[in-house]
Amino acid sequence: xxxxxxxxxxxxxxxxxxxxxxxxxxxxxxxxxxxxxxxxxxxxxxxxxxxxxxxxxxxxxxxxxxxxxxxxxxxxxxxxxxxxxxxxxxxxxxxxxxxxxxxxxxxxxxxxxxxxxxxxxxxxxxxxxxxxxxxxxxxxxxxxxxxxxxxxxxxxxxxxxxxxxxxxxxxxxxxxxxxxxxxxxxxxxxxxxxxxxxxxxxxxxxxxxxxxxxxxxxxxxxxxxxxxxxxxxxxxxxxxxxxxxxxxxxxxxxxxxxxxxxx
Numbered sequence: 001x002x003x004x005x006x007x008x009x010x011x012x013x014x015x016x017x018x019x020x021x022x023x024x025x026x027x028x029x030x031x032x033x034x035x036x037x038x039x040x041x042x043x044x045x046x047x048x049x050x051x052x053x054x055x056x057x058x059x060x061x062x063x064x065x066x067x068x069x070x071x072x073x074x075x076x077x078x079x080x081x082x083x084x085x086x087x088x089x090x091x092x093x094x095x096x097x098x099x100x101x102x103x104x105x106x107x108x109x110x111x112x113x114x115x116x117x118x119x120x121x122x123x124x125x126x127x128x129x130x131x132x133x134x135x136x137x138x139x140x141x142x143x144x145x146x147x148x149x150x151x152x153x154x155x156x157x158x159x160x161x162x163x164x165x166x167x168x169x170x171x172x173x174x175x176x177x178x179x180x181x182x183x184x185x186x187x188x189x190x191x192x193x194x195x196x197x198x199x200x201x202x203x204x205x206x207x208x209x210x211x212x213x214x215x216x217x218x219x220x221x222x223x224x225x226x227x228x229x230x231x232x233x234x235x236x237x238x239x240x241x242x243x244x245x246x247x248x249x250x251x252x253x254x255x256x257x258x259x260x261x262x263x
Contacts, residue, residue, distance in 0.1 A: 017262040018212040021219050025259045026226065033252025036093050037244075040102050068150050073137035076177060079231050080130045082246065083188040084123040087111065089250030090193045090257075097258075110196045118195045121202035125187060133180045137173060144169050185224045186213045193257035212260050223256070 088107040095102050110119060144165045150156040160166035189212055191205040200208075213220045227249060234245030 018208065018215050019260055019262060021216050021256075021260050023219065023222065025256065026219065026223055029252045029256035029259060030226075030248070032255040033093075033248045033250070036096060036251035036254075037247050039096065040092055041247075068153055068156055069141050069145070070134070070138060071153070073134055073173075073177070075235060077130050077133040077137070077180070079228075080133060080180060080184045081123070081126045082231070082249075083184075083192055083253070084119075084126055086246060086250030086253065087119060087192055087196070089247055090196050090254045093251045093254035094193075094197060114199050115195045118200065118202040118205065119192065122188065122191050122195070122206060125206070126184060129180055129184050129187075133177065136176055136180075140169065140173055140176065181224060181228065182221075185220065185227070186210050189213060189220060189223070190253070190257040190261055193254050194261060197257070208261060216260075 087110055088104075091110050092102050092107050095106060100106070110116070145159075148159075150159065160169055187206050187209060189209045191202075191209045194200050194205045194208055195202070230245045230249060231242070234241035234243075
């Protein structure tokens with residue numbers, strides 16, 4: 001029995017082996033992501049509509065609750081769970097690659113098959129990171145501004161951009177947010193595609209993602225910067241741009257997984 005478990009562990013480790021990748025692999029993955037989006041625009045837009053809608057709801061709840069200072073952490077932190085939101089996009093790319101149907105019903109199949117438990121576990125990890133980021137951002141704001149409330153975003157912006165404590169908030173907040181983003185990237189870079197493709201358990205999938213980052217720190221850092229940059233662009237017009245940006249990133253992530261993790 002022990003020998004059987006050891007053999008299974010070695011086999012799983014072989015399946016989860018990672019490659020060295022470079023900037024050309026990132027360009028190729030993005031190009032293929034754009035191709036997938038072009039081939040399946042209706043499905044992608046339908047599947048991803050919840051993302052900008054959720055962003056708008058977050059903004060509305062923030063304004064209503066007079067928690068304007070926490071709007072940016074909410075909006076930026078929501079991207080931490082973006083990999084979970086793109087699960088259906090990974091499945092669409094997988095099915096297109098295999099020449100299978102790519103309708104919206106089959107796109108949700110990973111949530112009902114053997115992968116559902118592993119997906120839920122990794123999703124819980126990302127959700128915990130999101131909650132931790134919000135708590136850290138709130139703690140930082142209270143440490144610098146106390147109970148100060150602002151009536152509008154312009155009022156907050158003036159305070160943040162023209163005072164020492166405002167600049168301290170910007171610098172420290174971005175450093176802390178960057179740390180959370182890097183952790184989320186390391187945990188989930190190829191985790192969901194690996195689970196969907198091979199039915200891998202959550203722990204092995206996350207270990208593989210971490211191994212990929214360890215093997216390719218510079219390339220994955222560039223990939224993280226690309227994701228952040230595109231998400232920022234997507235959030236500018238009231239999050240609506242995410243309906244274009246997130247599908248492309250979701251499809252591209254699948255193709256990055258295919259180039260980065262050995263079959």
